Amino acid sequence: MIQYQEFYLNNGLRVLLHEDKNSPIAVVNLVYNIGSRDESPEKTGFAHLFEHLMFGGSKHIPSYDQALQKVGGENNAFTSPDLTNYYLTLPIANLETALWLESDRMLSLSFQPEVLEVQRKVVIEEFKQRYLNQPYGDLWLKLRPLAYQEHPYQWATIGKDIAHIENATMDDVKDFFYKYYIPNNAILSVAGNISLSDLEKLVNKWFGDIPMGKPYQRKLAEEPKQEQARHQIVQADVPLEAVYKAYHMGGRNDAHYFSADLASDVLGRSKSARLHQQLVRKRQIFNSISAYVVGSIDPGLFVIGGKLNKGISAEEGDQAIQEVLQDFLQEPIQAEELEKVKNQAEATLVLSEVELLTRAMNLAYFALLDTPDAVNKQGELIQAVTVESLQTTAQTILKPENCSTLYYKSL
Amino acid sequence: MPTEVKCLVGHNPLFIIIYKFMTYLDRNIAPSFQTIKEVSFVHPEVYSLSNGLQMYSFHADSQAIVRLELIFKASVLFEEQIGESYFTTRMLTEGTTQKTSEEISNYLDQYGVFMETNALADRSIIVLYVLPKFLEPILLLLAEILQHCNFPEKELQNIQNIFLQNLQINKQKTSFLATQAFKKAIFPHHAYGNSIEEEHLQNINTSLLSTFYQKYFYQKPFDLIVSGYVDSAIRQKIENILGKMTLQADYTNPTKTINPSTETNTQSNWIEKSDSLQASIRLGSLLPTKTHKDFFHLSILNEIFGGYFGSRLMKNIREEKGYTYGIYSQLAMLQQAGYWVIGADVKGEFARATIQEIHKEAQKLRQELVPEEELETVRNYMLGSFASTLITPFDWADRFKSIHFFQLDYQYYENYFQTLQTFTAEEILQSANEYLHTEKMAEVVVGQKELIAEEN
Numbered sequence: 001m002i003q004y005q006e007f008y009l010n011n012g013l014r015v016l017l018h019e020d021k022n023s024p025i026a027v028v029n030l031v032y033n034i035g036s037r038d039e040s041p042e043k044t045g046f047a048h049l050f051e052h053l054m055f056g057g058s059k060h061i062p063s064y065d066q067a068l069q070k071v072g073g074e075n076n077a078f079t080s081p082d083l084t085n086y087y088l089t090l091p092i093a094n095l096e097t098a099l100w101l102e103s104d105r106m107l108s109l110s111f112q113p114e115v116l117e118v119q120r121k122v123v124i125e126e127f128k129q130r131y132l133n134q135p136y137g138d139l140w141l142k143l144r145p146l147a148y149q150e151h152p153y154q155w156a157t158i159g160k161d162i163a164h165i166e167n168a169t170m171d172d173v174k175d176f177f178y179k180y181y182i183p184n185n186a187i188l189s190v191a192g193n194i195s196l197s198d199l200e201k202l203v204n205k206w207f208g209d210i211p212m213g214k215p216y217q218r219k220l221a222e223e224p225k226q227e228q229a230r231h232q233i234v235q236a237d238v239p240l241e242a243v244y245k246a247y248h249m250g251g252r253n254d255a256h257y258f259s260a261d262l263a264s265d266v267l268g269r270s271k272s273a274r275l276h277q278q279l280v281r282k283r284q285i286f287n288s289i290s291a292y293v294v295g296s297i298d299p300g301l302f303v304i305g306g307k308l309n310k311g312i313s314a315e316e317g318d319q320a321i322q323e324v325l326q327d328f329l330q331e332p333i334q335a336e337e338l339e340k341v342k343n344q345a346e347a348t349l350v351l352s353e354v355e356l357l358t359r360a361m362n363l364a365y366f367a368l369l370d371t372p373d374a375v376n377k378q379g380e381l382i383q384a385v386t387v388e389s390l391q392t393t394a395q396t397i398l399k400p401e402n403c404s405t406l407y408y409k410s411l
Numbered sequence: 412m413p414t415e416v417k418c419l420v421g422h423n424p425l426f427i428i429i430y431k432f433m434t435y436l437d438r439n440i441a442p443s444f445q446t447i448k449e450v451s452f453v454h455p456e457v458y459s460l461s462n463g464l465q466m467y468s469f470h471a472d473s474q475a476i477v478r479l480e481l482i483f484k485a486s487v488l489f490e491e492q493i494g495e496s497y498f499t500t501r502m503l504t505e506g507t508t509q510k511t512s513e514e515i516s517n518y519l520d521q522y523g524v525f526m527e528t529n530a531l532a533d534r535s536i537i538v539l540y541v542l543p544k545f546l547e548p549i550l551l552l553l554a555e556i557l558q559h560c561n562f563p564e565k566e567l568q569n570i571q572n573i574f575l576q577n578l579q580i581n582k583q584k585t586s587f588l589a590t591q592a593f594k595k596a597i598f599p600h601h602a603y604g605n606s607i608e609e610e611h612l613q614n615i616n617t618s619l620l621s622t623f624y625q626k627y628f629y630q631k632p633f634d635l636i637v638s639g640y641v642d643s644a645i646r647q648k649i650e651n652i653l654g655k656m657t658l659q660a661d662y663t664n665p666t667k668t669i670n671p672s673t674e675t676n677t678q679s680n681w682i683e684k685s686d687s688l689q690a691s692i693r694l695g696s697l698l699p700t701k702t703h704k705d706f707f708h709l710s711i712l713n714e715i716f717g718g719y720f721g722s723r724l725m726k727n728i729r730e731e732k733g734y735t736y737g738i739y740s741q742l743a744m745l746q747q748a749g750y751w752v753i754g755a756d757v758k759g760e761f762a763r764a765t766i767q768e769i770h771k772e773a774q775k776l777r778q779e780l781v782p783e784e785e786l787e788t789v790r791n792y793m794l795g796s797f798a799s800t801l802i803t804p805f806d807w808a809d810r811f812k813s814i815h816f817f818q819l820d821y822q823y824y825e826n827y828f829q830t831l832q833t834f835t836a837e838e839i840l841q842s843a844n845e846y847l848h849t850e851k852m853a854e855v856v857v858g859q860k861e862l863i864a865e866e867n
Contacts, residue, residue, distance in 0.1 A: 025799045060438035069721045070788045071444040072795020089799050096442040104438050121733025128688045129736050129756050135583045239579040272516035281513060287576045310576055343523030347542055350475045354803055
């Protein structure tokens with residue numbers, strides 16, 4: 001249970017407080033309602049590049065990092081297809097410094113050309129390090145455009161092409177900033193030992209005069225229902241062949257989300273899951289295999305995938321996966337099997353509430369997704385899944401015509 | 412200072428006036444701040460179970476999960492064959508006289524338990540997270556594992572097969588190859604430098620692992636560290652099950668010890684990995700362990716050099732030149748030796764230039780005093796960062812582990828905290844002159860030779 005209080009500023013900034021009287025450290029988490037799904041298809045990778053630029057100096061503060069480190073703070077940020085999230089921790093006594101820093105970069109960046117030039121290079125190296133310089137690293141660069149033909153989830157957050165990052169201009173940067181980095185497109189969540197009235201005073205002081213912007217109306221192309229199975233083969237210098245299957249499913253707010261989530265757990269969460277038992281342990285076809293849901297806000301993907309044992313082809317692996325699926329879809333699962341994945345989900349939820357940082361982050365995320373209160377409803381939603389709802393949902397999702405399949409074949 | 416400006420919450424008739432006030436907010440001036448003046452350390456509650464096992468417990472009412480850590484004296488330091496400790500710990504959950512591998516996985520998953528078994532450089536560890544309501548069955552399984560592991564042939568084959576294939580995948584990564592070669596360069600004659608290679612697998616068999624298990628796990632005393640929600644009922648359950656196991660006397664210390672004078676190969680080693688877009692760089696040298704008197708200053712020096720986002724290396728190589736997504740410098744502290752590791756994955760053609768910059772930054776730290784402002788920043792950063800590792804019961808347990816196994820007590824942290832508050836630029840300069848000689852360090856670069864070997 002994460003207790004919280006909330007208020008809004010006149011400029012539309014939504015503020016959440018999770019008061020924890022025991023913590024000498026405070027967390028400030030600021031989520032902007034802008035992710036790679038909001039990018040134009042010609043300028044992908046921009047939300048993430050922009051995240052890097054947010055550390056390159058704001059209007060009145062030349063170095064965000066240095067100013068924060070000086071008061072004993074640490075920070076980081078991440079970008080996903082759905083959102084951009086900035087977070088920091090620092091001694092509670094210095095909370096005001098965090099609000100000074102975050103408000104100044106919400107007010108305006110310094111837009112220095114050198115910062116853009118360097119961060120462009122850094123992001124290109126990040127692109128290589130994470131996606132290109134290791135075997136199978138480009139999986140999502142390939143799988144996304146196969147699964148999504150209309151919706152902007154078709155490109156990865158890093159971007160679909162390094163050239164998009166190489167070509168970004170300062171005008172692009174400014175347009176992006178003024179469109180999305182406005183108080184009425186952000187949610188601030190603070191956790192630590194501070195009262196609501198003290199926080200209200202501080203937040204008003206630093207964020208109160210930032211002008212409201214034109215509300216961002218998200219109008220994204222909807223992904224049409226997939227009617228036919230899709231296949232793609234990647235020839236690569238990989239030691240083991242691999243197969244990845246992505247099925248369309250509902251988004252994070254979909255009524256059947258947790259039925260699908262638990263179905264993926266039954267199939268491929270851990271070593272006792274069906275795919276591992278059947279295909280790694282018994283038949284020794286796969287080196288490793290798992291199933292999971294991506295959990296995106298817009299309609300997402302149910303992914304099954306793994307690497308084959310040496311000498312076994314992707315085709316054979318695909319066939320074996322389908323045999324396991326057939327069995328799974330035909331017979332209702334045992335009550336104990338459902339109980340098991342519910343217990344696993346409960347433990348995950350409890351663990352995620354140990355750290356103050358994840359509590360603050362989850363609050364902001366659920367406020368963006370739905371309501372902050374939803375953070376405390378996840379446990380009930382998990383428990384509400386039944387053998388029947390799980391099976392019906394799985395049958396709807398795991399159809400051959402709803403699937404995009406990608407093979408890695410060894411050269 | 413704008414700190415006395417009082418603002419009221421929205422929807423107020425005085426809005427215009429308040430707005431005017433706000434326009435006077437001077438954003439150029441940072442709010443006043445405080446440095447951390449004190450920190451407190453949570454010591455463990457120590458219990459002797461009836462069989463003599465020591466249990467160290469860290470409880471907080473606010474927590475809803477229990478972490479159990481069972482730490483054994485078993486590691487590469489005790490091996491006769493490379494890979495013995497790794498495969499023994501991997502096999503702990505692969506079969507007992509009562510349960511098959513499949514049954515053990517089902518059992519753990521049924522109760523939603525996260526469990527890992529790991530062979531580290533100095534010790535082996537079983538760690539698990541369990542909801543309090545499921546603790547009892549999990550303790551029973553642990554007792555079974557510690558007394559009745561049976562090392563099935565079939566499971567070992569499967570695990571070795573998977574290990575070998577993953578090794579082949581990893582060998583395509585420059586970062587993996589660099590780390591392997593680097594470890595060997597730092598410890599050419601010591602078990603710390605070993606990596607498990609394909610040819611070692613033929614020496615690993617179930618009878619070897621079973622013997623290793625008998626020697627270092629079976630009925631052997633271990634350190635039990637319990638953190639999270641650990642009330643008296645939880646402790647009682649632990650006493651009833653783990654406290655009732657038969658234990659034999661303690662066992663001997665590692666046979667392998669280090670001889671620093673013969674260690675470390677400082678020749679540079681440039682390894683070809685064709686088609687790689689980036690080059691992985693590793694530099695480092697042997698250091699004294701964390702029990703040495705110079706360690707605190709060394710860790711501050713390391714922080715300034717490459718330990719945090721505001722470090723010299725990060726600023727120079729990433730934030731000014733954009734050669735890399737990240738560069739770091741770390742002090743690895745093992746039981747018998749410490750070592751320095753500086754690492755980065757950089758654009759191939761900048762490998763040489765990056766190493767030159769690393770040398771330049773090291774030289775600067777040897778020759779020039781760290782300016783006052785940077786000193787203040789790193790001091791406050793390290794104080795804040797230290798304070799933030801003392802919050803949850805898991806943090807308390809982690810802090811405890813990192814002194815307990817080095818025969819240190821909480822005075823160590825008091826001294827560390829005091830050093831952070833008082834260190835001087837002269838002390839850092841001295842430490843750099845003593846330890847930070849990058850040009851004498853072991854140097855490993857893995858990448859496409861035609862790119863990395865270019866003279867700039």
